[in-house]
Amino acid sequence: MSKTPSSKPKTSKPKASKPKVSDELRLARLVEDVIDKGANTAEEINRAILDLPVTVLENLGLDDTASHVKKVQDSTIGAIYTLIRDINHKVADLATDLLAQKRPQKK
16 A cells, blocks of 8 residues: 655745835836837847948958948947947936835835
């Protein structure tokens, strides 16, 4: 005869309470994520569009010029979208701080 383990009665342990994140704070982070994804997409599109003139220069045999143009475009586009993402994160942090101050304090 095989023995089956006896089922133990389930006891409900109190779960460690996590601080609740308000809907406003979740919304602030959601907006930040959407803007980041939009900036990433826009950067990819800009890079794809600006590859065309580089390709034309290469096809004309102007490889050195194409290489120089590509470096300038990469650094410019990179700087612009890095700045957009940095500003987005700072605005999100500011919004989070302001919303946290707005919440009623528990006694």
